[in-house]
Amino acid sequence: MSNCKPEELLAATICRLVLDPSQPTARHVAVGAASPVPAAACYLAQKLGYPIRLSLLARNLGNPFTDGTRELFDLTGQGRIDLFFLGGGQIDGQANLNLVGTGEWPGKGVRFPGSFGSAFMYMMTPRIILFREEHSPRVLVDKVDNISANGTSPPGVFRRGHAQALVTGRCVFRFHPDRARFSLASVHAGETVAGVRAATGFDFDVPGGDDTAVPETPAPSDQELALLRGAVCDEMLETYPDFCARVFNRKQAA
Amino acid sequence: MNxxxxxxxxARVPDGSRLAMPPDNSLPSVAxxxxLVRRGARGLRLxxxxxxxxxxxxxxxxxxxxEVETSAVSLGEAGFAPRFSAALRAGEIVMKDATCPAIHTMLQASEKGVPFMPLRGIIGSDILAHRPDWKVIDNPFAAGxxxxxxxxxxxxxxxxxHAVMADSKGNVWLGRKRECATIAHASRASLVTVERVVEGDFLTDEKLAPGCISATYIDAIAIAERGARPVALLDEYRMDTAYISDYARMAKTAEGFSEWLAIHVFETRAAAVA
Structure with missing residues (x-):
């Protein structure tokens, strides 16, 4: 499927990570505000027949929560959200996230919007998938300037899980909390391991130390693409009109 | 009702007051x-x-x-908040970064009238390192x-x-946007704008009552039609994204922002015809 859009490849890739059989089952997945690609990935999993409860924070009409914005955090505190997505203005090689800003605290260089719920969600959700489309040395840094949410915790600090993976516009990394390092799982079509290395500010592992053994990220199947452009887009049109217009070339009825 | x-x-808000406000996915009173801008308020702590x-x-x-105490400041799809970013860079405001559930929890402690509440997570974040008012203790109910x-x-x-409507008794109805209830319960008083005032008592209507905030918590109410604009009001009106983009563009500079204020806040100047 060479004619799929980058967002479609990313959605299908994240969908596979959501459904990864080696991970605890994702029964209830929450998706944050500015996350149309993860939302598409989760809708795709639903449309493929997996019974996932999907709570989209960004939904205006039909929002899943009735107890205010704290309900997501209360659910997560209890362990009732299985999977959440996080990104970052900076992400480092130990999977620390910076959503605050560059330079001295609180972002004297470039101020990002802020941490949102990351300092809580990262530690209290059993599974986290990191997603940041821009894959460049300014985003993927050796060490973040400020830690909004830490990738690992010392023994004894309550924590339900860690990053499962980091998906970017160039590749998929797996995260290994035991050694606090990423390894390269696959590179997207048109990318090379050397190219990924050059665009990444942190050091990462390549399985077996063999660059040529890193596979290409599988393209979406015909079925997945048809679902993304059809049933998934139908679900997303109300909440993400710009995304649906840009990626699926579909406009909301007036 | 008042x-x-x-x-x-x-005019009821003295300079230096601490004001709690919901974000743009809830019901802020932009009106x-x-x-407050027109009254020339100073020293507010948001x-x-x-x-x-x-x-x-x-x-x-x-x-x-x-001062701003919050978990993020953003114009959503229109990008970073330009005047906030400029003021932070210039050192004109004190920023107290938090994380979403921490804000809710601090307000919930106030709702209950207890001095503090615990929250999981956060340990290892630089947010905690920059909040000397937040403490870490050893869970006294665990073995250690x-x-x-x-x-x-x-x-x-x-x-x-902002709320959709007020009734004759001074109760307001805003549906499921319950962070506004947390705000009302935790604050010393609430000042609410509404689209309209209707006859009756919402608390006697079993369908409306769960989406109400009782007059107990509310000091005064004013009618402000489209008072959330450019933010959406439930299913009554949508987010005005063009208005926000226009603001984001003009507010990039102090001059552009002043012009925007003249047009949209002081209304001393008409908007240029697009």
Missing amino acids: LTDLESLA LAKA VGVPTSGFATDLLVGAGCVA GDPIVLLPALQPDFGIF
């Missing part, structure tokens, strides 16, 4: 924020519940704000070795938000 007009509502948006950027840009964060109760002077 029904007043918008400018009088703003009251504009009235609390974003749990994040901040358009109204905060507006108040910061107009020089009304001394279970550190947990304690957050102090946060009691704003005023809760400020």
Whole structure:
């Protein structure tokens, strides 16, 4: 499927990570505000027949929560959200996230919007998938300037899980909390391991130390693409009109 | 009930007050924020519940704000909040970064009238390192070795938000946007703008009552039609994205922001015909 859009490849890739059989089952997945690609990935999993409860924070009409914005955090505190997505203005090689800003605290260089719920969600959700489309040395840094949410915790600090993976516009990394390092799982079509290395500010592992053994990220199947452009887009049109217009070339009825 | 007009509502807020406001996915009173700019409020301490948006950027840009305590400030799809970012860079405001559930928890402590509440997570984040008012203790109910964060109760002077309607008794209805209820319960008083006032008592209507905030918590109400604009109001009106993009573009510079204020807040100048 060479004619799929980058967002479609990313959605299908994240969908596979959501459904990864080696991970605890994702029964209830929450998706944050500015996350149309993860939302598409989760809708795709639903449309493929997996019974996932999907709570989209960004939904205006039909929002899943009735107890205010704290309900997501209360659910997560209890362990009732299985999977959440996080990104970052900076992400480092130990999977620390910076959503605050560059330079001295609180972002004297470039101020990002802020941490949102990351300092809580990262530690209290059993599974986290990191997603940041821009894959460049300014985003993927050796060490973040400020830690909004830490990738690992010392023994004894309550924590339900860690990053499962980091998906970017160039590749998929797996995260290994035991050694606090990423390894390269696959590179997207048109990318090379050397190219990924050059665009990444942190050091990462390549399985077996063999660059040529890193596979290409599988393209979406015909079925997945048809679902993304059809049933998934139908679900997303109300909440993400710009995304649906840009990626699926579909406009909301007036 | 205490029904007043918008400018009088703003006049009830003394300089230096701590104001709790909901973000742009809830029901901020942008109308009251504009009235505070017109009244020339100074030294306000804003609390974003749990994040901040358009109204905060507006108040910061107009020089009304001394401190912002929140988990993020953003104009959503229109990008970073330009006047907030500029004020932070210039050192004109004190920023107290938090994380969403911490804001909720500090307000919930106030709701219950207890001095603090614990919250999981956060340990290892630089947010905690920059919050000397947040403490870590060892969970006294565990056998030991279970550190947990304690957050102090946060009691704003005023809760400020918009609601769909008020009734004859001064109750307001805003549906499921319950962070506004948390704001109202935790604050010393709330000042609320509404689209309209209707006869009756919402609390006697079993369908309306769960989406109400009782008059107990509310000091005064003013009618402000389209008072959340450019933010959406439930299913009554949508987010005005063109208005926000226009603001984001003009507010990139102090001059552009002043011009925007003249057109949209002081209304001393007409908008250029597009």
